[in-house]
Amino acid sequence: MAGTALQLGLNSQLPPFSLLSNQHRSSPLTTTSSSLSVKLFTSKRLHNHKPKAVLSTEKRTEGREEGRDGEKYDAIVIGSGIGGLVAATQLAAKGARVLVLEKYVIPGGSSGYYVRDGFKFDVGSSVMFGFSDKGNLNLITQALAAVGHKMEVIPDPSTVHFHLPKQLSVRVHREYDDFISELISKFPHEKQGILQFYGDCWKIFNSLNAMELKSLEEPLYLFGQFFKKPLECLTLAYYLPQNAGTIARKYIKDPELLSFIDAECFIVSTVNALQTPMINASMVLCDRHFGGINYPVGGVGGIAEALANGLVNMGSEMQYKANVTSIILENRKAVGVRLSNGKELFARKVISNATRWDTFGKLLKAEELPEEEKNFQKSYVKAPSFLSVHMGVKASVLPPDTDCHHFVLEDSWDNLEKSYGSIFLSIPTVLDPSLAPEGHHIFHIFTTSGIEDWEGLGRKDYEQKKETVANEIIQRLENKLFPGLKSSIVLKEVGTPKTHRRFLARDNGTYGPMPRGTPKGLLAMPFNTTAIDGLYCVGDSCFPGQGVIAVAFSGVMCAHRVAADIGLEKNSPVLDAALLRLLGWLRSMA
Ligand SMILES: NC(=O)c1ccc[n+]([C@@H]2O[C@H](COP(=O)([O-])OP(=O)(O)OC[C@H]3O[C@@H](n4cnc5c(N)ncnc54)[C@H](O)[C@@H]3O)[C@@H](O)[C@H]2O)c1
Numbered sequence: 093m094a095g096t097a098l099q100l101g102l103n104s105q106l107p108p109f110s111l112l113s114n115q116h117r118s119s120p121l122t123t124t125s126s127s128l129s130v131k132l133f134t135s136k137r138l139h140n141h142k143p144k145a146v147l148s149t150e151k152r153t154e155g156r157e158e159g160r161d162g163e164k165y166d167a168i169v170i171g172s173g174i175g176g177l178v179a180a181t182q183l184a185a186k187g188a189r190v191l192v193l194e195k196y197v198i199p200g201g202s203s204g205y206y207v208r209d210g211f212k213f214d215v216g217s218s219v220m221f222g223f224s225d226k227g228n229l230n231l232i233t234q235a236l237a238a239v240g241h242k243m244e245v246i247p248d249p250s251t252v253h254f255h256l257p258k259q260l261s262v263r264v265h266r267e268y269d270d271f272i273s274e275l276i277s278k279f280p281h282e283k284q285g286i287l288q289f290y291g292d293c294w295k296i297f298n299s300l301n302a303m304e305l306k307s308l309e310e311p312l313y314l315f316g317q318f319f320k321k322p323l324e325c326l327t328l329a330y331y332l333p334q335n336a337g338t339i340a341r342k343y344i345k346d347p348e349l350l351s352f353i354d355a356e357c358f359i360v361s362t363v364n365a366l367q368t369p370m371i372n373a374s375m376v377l378c379d380r381h382f383g384g385i386n387y388p389v390g391g392v393g394g395i396a397e398a399l400a401n402g403l404v405n406m407g408s409e410m411q412y413k414a415n416v417t418s419i420i421l422e423n424r425k426a427v428g429v430r431l432s433n434g435k436e437l438f439a440r441k442v443i444s445n446a447t448r449w450d451t452f453g454k455l456l457k458a459e460e461l462p463e464e465e466k467n468f469q470k471s472y473v474k475a476p477s478f479l480s481v482h483m484g485v486k487a488s489v490l491p492p493d494t495d496c497h498h499f500v501l502e503d504s505w506d507n508l509e510k511s512y513g514s515i516f517l518s519i520p521t522v523l524d525p526s527l528a529p530e531g532h533h534i535f536h537i538f539t540t541s542g543i544e545d546w547e548g549l550g551r552k553d554y555e556q557k558k559e560t561v562a563n564e565i566i567q568r569l570e571n572k573l574f575p576g577l578k579s580s581i582v583l584k585e586v587g588t589p590k591t592h593r594r595f596l597a598r599d600n601g602t603y604g605p606m607p608r609g610t611p612k613g614l615l616a617m618p619f620n621t622t623a624i625d626g627l628y629c630v631g632d633s634c635f636p637g638q639g640v641i642a643v644a645f646s647g648v649m650c651a652h653r654v655a656a657d658i659g660l661e662k663n664s665p666v667l668d669a670a671l672l673r674l675l676g677w678l679r680s681m682a
C-alpha cells in the first residue's frame with residue numbers, strides 16, 4: 093500500500109523538510125542547493141566499490157550524447173521509488189551515468205519512511221519479499237549488492253496471521269511444512285487439493301528461481317534462456333496467461349478454502365485469486381517460505397537510502413524536490429524533461445517511475461495517447477488507494493507472541509474486496525523494537541479506500557471524516573484482537589487516498605493497476621519500452637505489477653533493455669524489432 097506520512101503535510105503549514113525529525117535532518121543528507129542536489133555520505137564499503145562494466149570504457153562512451161544543459165546523462169529517471177532506484181543503480185553498475193529526479197525530499201516513494209516523536213514509521217511497504225541470501229529471486233538483496241551494500245535483516249517467523257470469518261485463524265509460518273500442516277488441519281478433507289495447488293506454485297517458483305532474471309524484451313537474453321533452461325521457460329510460458337483462482341479450482345472444491353486462497357491473493361494484489369496472475373501468486377506464496385520474509389533493521393526506508401547513496405557513489409546523481417512536469421519530445425522521441433521551476437534536462441533515454449497513468453496523462457498530456465496505452469487502460473484500472481493509520485501504542489496492549497503482520501476480515505467473505513472491508517495491520521516493532529521509544533509499539537493499519545470518498549469535502553468535514561473512519565477501524569481491531577487498544581494510543585496519524593496522491597504523486601493515490609475483468613494472467617501487462625522512442629516506464633504499472641520485489645524486477649528488466657539500447661549490453665536490432673512485434677501481438681491477444 094502507499095504512503096501515509098505524509099498527511100502531516102496536509103495538516104500543517106510546515107515546509108516539507110519539517111516532515112522529517114531532527115534525527116533525520118542530521119542524517120547524512122547534505123543539501124547543497126535549493127533544488128536539493130544532494131550529496132550523500134560515502135561508506136567505506138561503497139567507496140571501494142568498482143562498478144561492474146559490461147563492455148570496455150571505449151565502448152561505453154562511444155556515441156554518448158551530451159545533454160544541452162552541460163549535463164552528460166545516459167538516462168534520466170523520473171521518481172525514486174524502488175522501481176526507479178533499481179533501474180538507476182543497475183544502469184550505473186553497468187557503467188551508465190544516470191540522474192534521478194525525485195519530487196519529494198527523500199527517496200523511496202511508497203517504500204519511504206518518516207519519523208515522529210521518536211517513532212519511525214514505514215510509509216507503506218512493510219512485508220519484504222526477495223530479501224534473503226539465497227537463490228536468484230532475492231532481488232532486493234541483489235539490488236543492494238550491486239551498489240556494494242548489504243543490510244542487516246530480521247527474519248520474520250510468520251508472513252501474516254489471517255483472522256477470517258467463522259473464527260478461521262491461519263498463521264503463515266516461515267517453515268512451509270508448518271504452514272501446510274496448519275492449513276490441512278483446518279481443511280483435512282482438502283489435503284490433496286492443498287498439496288496440489290501449492291505444489292503447482294512451487295513448480296513455477298523453482299522455474300523462476302533457476303533463471304537469470306533480465307529483460308524479457310531483450311531477444312538475445314530471452315532466446316538464450318530458452319536454450320539454457322528449456323523446461324523452466326516452457327513452464328513459465330505455460331503459466332504466463334493463467335490465474336491462481338482457476339488453478340485452485342482444478343484441485344479444491346471447498347468454498348471456504350477457495351475464499352482463503354482469495355485472501356492469500358488479495359493481500360498482495362488487492363483482487364481475488366481468479367484475477368491474480370498465477371506467476372505472481374506463486375512468487376509470493378513460495379518466496380515467503382524459501383527465502384522468508386525479512387525486515388531490514390532500522391526500517392524499510394533504509395533500502396531506498398542505501399540505493400540512493402550507492403548511486404551517488406558510482407558517479408551518478410540524485411536530485412530531490414525536483415518535480416518533473418513534462419517529458420520533452422523531439423520528433424516523437426523523448427529527449428529530456430522539464431521541471432516545475434522551468435529547468436530543462438536532457439539525456440539519451442528517459443525512464444518514468446511515475447505510474448503509466450501519470451506518465452501519459454500528465455507528463456505527456458499534450459500528446460495523443462498511444463494505442464498501446466489505450467489497450468493497457470482497457471485491460472487495467474487504477475486499484476483503489478488506502479486509508480492508513482500510523483499509531484504509537486503502549487506495549488502493554490500486545491498479547492504475548494503477537495505476530496508482526498495481521499489480516500482481519502471479520503464477518504463475511506463478501507466484504508473481502510469492499511472498501512474498508514478488511515484490515516491490514518503491521519507491527520514492525522515486534523521485530524525491530526528500535527523503531528519506537530521503549531515500552532511502545534508501532535501499529536501501521538491500512539484498509540482499501542477510494543479517492544471518491546474523500547473529494548469535495550471542506551477542510552473541517554475532511555478532518556472529521558478521517559477521525560470517524562479511523563476510529564471505526566481501530567474499534568474493530570480492539571474488538572477482534574487488542575482489548576484496550578484505543579486507550580493505549582499515544583500518537584495517531586491518519587492518511588487518506590488524497591494524502592497518497594499528494595505525497596507519492598500517484599494518480600488518485602492508486603495502489604497500482606488492477607485488471608478490469610478476468611485477465612489472461614500476466615499476458616496483457618506492458619513491459620518497459622513504450623510507444624514513444626527513448627521513453628521507458630518502470631514500477632508497478634509495468635510487468636509484473638505491484639509489490640516491492642515486483643517493481644525491483646521491473647527495474648532490473650528496464651535497466652537491461654536501456655543498457656542494450658545505449659550499447660552497454662549486447663543487442664540485435666533485427667531481433668529486437670521482431671520480438672517487440674511478437675510481444676505486442678501477444679498482449680493484444682489478452
Ligand atoms: N510490501 C508492502 O508491504 C507494500 C506496501 C506498499 C507499497 N508497496 C509497493 O511499492 C510499489 C511502488 O513502487 P514504485 O517503484 O512503482 O513507485 P513509488 O510510487 O513507490 O515511487 C514513485 C516515486 O516517483 C516520484 N514521482 C512521481 N512522479 C514524479 C514526478 N513527476 N517528478 C518527480 N518525481 C516523481 C514519487 O514522489 C515517488 O517517490 C507498489 O507496487 C506497492 O505494491 C508494497
Ligand SMILES: CC(C)=CCC/C(C)=C/C=C/C(C)=C/C=C/C(C)=C/C=C/C=C(C)/C=C/C=C(C)/C=C/C=C(\C)CCC=C(C)C
Nearest residue numbers: 093219328329360372375497498516517518636638639642
Ligand atoms: C516473454 C514470453 C512471452 C514468454 C517467455 C516465458 C518466460 C521465460 C517467462 C518468464 C517470466 C518471468 C521471469 C517472470 C517473473 C516474474 C516475477 C519475478 C514476478 C514477481 C512478482 C512479485 C509480486 C507480485 C509481489 C507482490 C508483493 C506484494 C504486492 C506485497 C504486498 C504486501 C502487502 C500489501 C503487505 C500485506 C500486509 C499485511 C498483511 C499487514
